Amino acid sequence: xxxxxxxxxxxxxxxxxxxxxxxxxxxxxxxxxxxxxxxxxxxxxxxxxxxxxxxxxxxxxxxxxxxxxxxxxxxxxxxxxxxxxxxxxxxxxxxxxxxxxxxxxxxxxxxxxxxxxxxxxxxxxxxxxxxxxxxxxxxxxxxxxxxxxxxxxxxxxxxxxxxxxxxxxxxxxxxxxxxxxxxxxxxxxxxxxxxxxxxxxxxxxxxxxxxxxxxxxxxxxxxxxxxxxxxxxxxxxxxxxx
Amino acid sequence: xxxxxxxxxxxxxxxxxxxxxxxxxxxxxxxxxxxxxxxxxxxxxxxxxxxxxxxxxxxxxxxxxxxxxxxxxxxxxxxxxxxxxxxxxxxxxxxxxxxxxxxxxxxxxxxxxxxxxxxx
Numbered sequence: 001x002x003x004x005x006x007x008x009x010x011x012x013x014x015x016x017x018x019x020x021x022x023x024x025x026x027x028x029x030x031x032x033x034x035x036x037x038x039x040x041x042x043x044x045x046x047x048x049x050x051x052x053x054x055x056x057x058x059x060x061x062x063x064x065x066x067x068x069x070x071x072x073x074x075x076x077x078x079x080x081x082x083x084x085x086x087x088x089x090x091x092x093x094x095x096x097x098x099x100x101x102x103x104x105x106x107x108x109x110x111x112x113x114x115x116x117x118x119x120x121x122x123x124x125x126x127x128x129x130x131x132x133x134x135x136x137x138x139x140x141x142x143x144x145x146x147x148x149x150x151x152x153x154x155x156x157x158x159x160x161x162x163x164x165x166x167x168x169x170x171x172x173x174x175x176x177x178x179x180x181x182x183x184x185x186x187x188x189x190x191x192x193x194x195x196x197x198x199x200x201x202x203x204x205x206x207x208x209x210x211x212x213x214x215x216x217x218x219x220x221x222x223x224x225x226x227x228x229x230x231x232x233x234x235x236x237x238x239x240x241x242x
Numbered sequence: 243x244x245x246x247x248x249x250x251x252x253x254x255x256x257x258x259x260x261x262x263x264x265x266x267x268x269x270x271x272x273x274x275x276x277x278x279x280x281x282x283x284x285x286x287x288x289x290x291x292x293x294x295x296x297x298x299x300x301x302x303x304x305x306x307x308x309x310x311x312x313x314x315x316x317x318x319x320x321x322x323x324x325x326x327x328x329x330x331x332x333x334x335x336x337x338x339x340x341x342x343x344x345x346x347x348x349x350x351x352x353x354x355x356x357x358x359x360x361x362x
Contacts (some may be wrong), residue, residue, distance in 0.1 A: 024305075028306075045304055074306055074308065078271075079274075081306055083253045083274040084295070085275050087293055087297070089279055099351055106348060112341055114335055119331070122332040127323055135331055151269070155313075157314065157317065161313075163307075170340060188344050188353075191343060191344075192340045196340040197341065200304075224272065
């Protein structure tokens with residue numbers, strides 16, 4: 001019986017089927033848990049699915065490359081999904097045009113604040129160069145952040161983890177910032193949370209109000225674009241000054 | 243759905259080709275997204291098919307992060323060594339960027355609102 005199981009395992013671990021199926025199972029399990037917990041941001045489905053998958057892989061002694069042979073089919077869809085962000089972005093086009101100048105200024109300042117303050121704090125505490133470059137795009141939605149990290153010479157898979165942690169932290173902490181600063185306008189609240197903590201913050205903003213959610217989605221999409229356009233030029237330039 | 247998916251892939255492909263051909267330090271799919279947005283603005287919005295496919299793809303956007311996130315297992319050593327700068331940088335920078343963006347947009351949109359009321 002044990003030998004038979006061993007043979008099946010040897011077979012399964014060489015096909016992409018297992019990595020792909022495990023990914024979908026882990027995510028759906030995590031999604032179910034998240035819904036049961038009333039979408040508590042601490043039970044973020046990506047976080048739970050990753051913890052579950054890492055546990056399974058480590059317990060079975062499977063290495064990441066073997067897992068990724070299957071999971072790459074899911075991973076590949078990040079590219080077309082990024083292109084598809086143009087559709088929700090277009091849905092906010094009218095609102096965006098009315099507030100064009102304030103939005104653009106806030107985007108540039110907010111995007112630079114998010115990236116440079118992270119790199120600055122990490123540098124002051126002695127982080128390595130690779131870590132800082134992986135950290136710089138942490139406020140940008142994952143597929144784009146990974147692309148930015150790669151072009152900066154960071155580690156895309158480390159960036160993915162940092163982006164998710166940033167999203168969860170921002171989603172939990174934003175309301176305390178707004179309370180302390182007495183910021184009440186839902187459009188402004190949504191925009192700030194989407195800029196600083198991307199999709200996870202946007203999901204949180206939609207729970208607060210439709211308007212906050214729409215502005216969060218807008219800020220997330222635009223910040224991804226602005227950061228991707230600015231950071232690969234600015235960061236190497238700043239690094240060369242040091 | 244097939245036509246819409248093909249369209250998304252074509253925009254991504256053109257984006258990748260442009261980025262490599264012109265040696266731009268921007269991710270290819272971002273260029274694809276910007277070009278698709280420009281086309282949508284010119285053509286006054288997406289087709290029903292494209293909207294449906296995009297929504298389907300984006301509905302479970304977070305699933306697509308899972309394979310990359312699982313790559314954390316390659317970085318346990320680094321996380322153990324550098325947890326303090328990482329954690330401090332994440333927390334400080336996230337709080338700071340929420341505060342700065344909210345204060346700035348609040349102030350600027352009040353001014354813009356006041357001006358447009360003056361004009362009317």
